[in-house]
Amino acid sequence: MTDQQVQNKIKTEEYFINMGPQHPAAHGVLRLILTIDGEIIKNVEPDLGYIHRSIEKMCERDSYQQIVHLTDRMDYLSSHINNEAVCLTVEKGLEIEVSDRVKVIRTIIAELTRIASHCLWWGVMGMDLGALTTYFYAFRDREMINDIFEETCGARLTMNYNIPGGLMFDIHPNFVKRTKDFITHFKTKIPEYNLLLTDNVIFHKRTKGVGIITKEDAISFGVSGPVARGSGFSSDVRKHHPYSAYDRVDFKEILFTEGDTFARYQVRMMELWESVSIIEQLIDNIPEGETKTATKAVIKLPKGEFYQRVETARGELGVYINSTGNKNPYRVKFRSPGFSNLSILNHISKDVMIADLVATMASFDFVIPDIDR
Amino acid sequence: MSYFSDIYKGIKTLLTGMSVTGGYFLHARKGAITQEYPDNRETLKMFDRFRGEVVMPHNADNRHYCTGCQSCEIACPNGSIEIIWDRAVDPATGKKKKKIDKHIYHLSMCTMCGLCIEACPTDAIVWAPNFENSVYDRSALTKVLNQPGSSVLDGIED
Incomplete structure (x- = not known):
């Protein structure tokens, strides 16, 4: 905002404050060391490691089936998509093809996960900017998705429903009905979301023109997901490198060119519609077939390197497995979306107010365990 | 303006x-959308597949299905399952056969990933929808799943 970026004629002494690691407006244990001049931020230095659990190192100890459940704990809001990423990598290494049924079910659940994640983000975004109501409305709808997961997978958040070679078990008989009920319900609720927050002038004033990322910056910092698409950088892995059943559904990649907080907000709100549309296309014709392709009890990947990327709710997740032919991987590396998105925060937060940093961070939708791993 | x-x-x-x-x-x-949890305990029904804790069902004669093959112990990512086993002479065949002495389950370490139950060849362990796991002493979360004096059902082979 121009009037916020007006240089203050009276210079005060610069000093630093900690935002976090325990801060109500930070989504977890992220510590930001802010160098500020009065209310104006001069430098943002993220300090990571408060929730580092060395998941990549633990993966070297575990077998390929056991790795999957660790990825639940990275980006816990898109845990199913993380599981899918590991399973796809292992399946690529083993050169096995899962059945169409598995692909479709994985895609439906991944999109439900995306809706649940975006719902939570929408509620929390409103709450960060001082609108508490959004939180309750979002959680009301998210609860229905959690019930679907609980009935089919047995868990609400850390599902661990994928295994290399398919799914742990078939979907629950109620799955299709519940999902359809949810879609019917949710389609009447997205307009309500827009009435509550999207059209609000106060919200526009807080978000428009705040935290602008240009397309060039987005590319050079390796930003991905809705943050990149808000800057006009077409980076949807589902569209460009389709996996699972994304090549058989028709959906749009949402692109906005403004690059500000409001553009990122709109990308996610439009993605809700796209996710709903993807589920609607698939839910009525889930093909029959096996839910498991038989693998050996001890999976040994052939010697070599394997990489697979997927689009989580936050952006591009890449799984790199380096195998020496043993039952454990030699090295596992996760390219997590949150970490790369965080890297641009300092670049866009110079000479803005602290309140604008909160709005920007809310639109980034950070999940700190995903950044630290 | x-x-x-x-x-x-x-x-x-x-x-x-x-x-x-x-x-x-x-x-x-x-x-109400919300549930009045402690008051509706009698009527509260969890989903069938809900992952609460691992249990080992026993039949009326105190027999279970566990042969002591240790598949669950190997499948567990974080060592929540320990099996203390022994060999005993089978009276029918006269051969020595593996049997479990104690099937120890550390609920405090369990991440509810479900790999042990997938790995079990005889479905000896299943999920139970019990989620009230708060206790005063941590040691109460280390459980022995097979009941005292129980034995494996005849004819169960892994």
Whole structure:
């Protein structure tokens, strides 16, 4: 905002404050060391490691089936998509093809996960900017998705429903009905979301023109997901490198060119519609077939390197497995979306107010365990 | 001038938002969405597949299905399952056969990933929908799943 970026004629002494690691407006244990001049931020230095659990190192100890459940704990809001990423990598290494049924079910659940994640983000975004109501409305709808997961997978958040070679078990008989009920319900609720927050002038004033990322910056910092698409950088892995059943559904990649907080907000709100549309296309014709392709009890990947990327709710997740032919991987590396998105925060937060940093961070939708791993 | 139009727009959109919340206030849903948890304990039913804790079902004669093959122990990512086993002479065949002495389950370490139950060849362990696991002493979360004096059902081979 121009009037916020007006240089203050009276210079005060610069000093630093900690935002976090325990801060109500930070989504977890992220510590930001802010160098500020009065209310104006001069430098943002993220300090990571408060929730580092060395998941990549633990993966070297575990077998390929056991790795999957660790990825639940990275980006816990898109845990199913993380599981899918590991399973796809292992399946690529083993050169096995899962059945169409598995692909479709994985895609439906991944999109439900995306809706649940975006719902939570929408509620929390409103709450960060001082609108508490959004939180309750979002959680009301998210609860229905959690019930679907609980009935089919047995868990609400850390599902661990994928295994290399398919799914742990078939979907629950109620799955299709519940999902359809949810879609019917949710389609009447997205307009309500827009009435509550999207059209609000106060919200526009807080978000428009705040935290602008240009397309060039987005590319050079390796930003991905809705943050990149808000800057006009077409980076949807589902569209460009389709996996699972994304090549058989028709959906749009949402692109906005403004690059500000409001553009990122709109990308996610439009993605809700796209996710709903993807589920609607698939839910009525889930093909029959096996839910498991038989693998050996001890999976040994052939010697070599394997990489697979997927689009989580936050952006591009890449799984790199380096195998020496043993039952454990030699090295596992996760390219997590949150970490790369965080890297641009300092670049866009110079000479803005602290309140604008909160709005920007809310639109980034950070999940700190995903950044630290 | 834009100052007054901002105020006008601010109030207008505020009222738009309040019409949503007001609508819910006036047309309140019958019955609560939330559950009164400690009071509805008797009627509370979890989903069939809910992962609460691992249990080993026993039949009326105190027999179970566990042969002591240790598949679950190997499948567990974090060592939540320990099996203390022994060999005993099978009276029918006269051969020595593996049997479990204690099937120890550390609930405090369990991540509810479900790999042990997938790995079990005889379905000797299953999920139980029990989620009330708060205890005063951590040692109460280390459980021995097979009941004292129990033995494996005849004819169960892994």
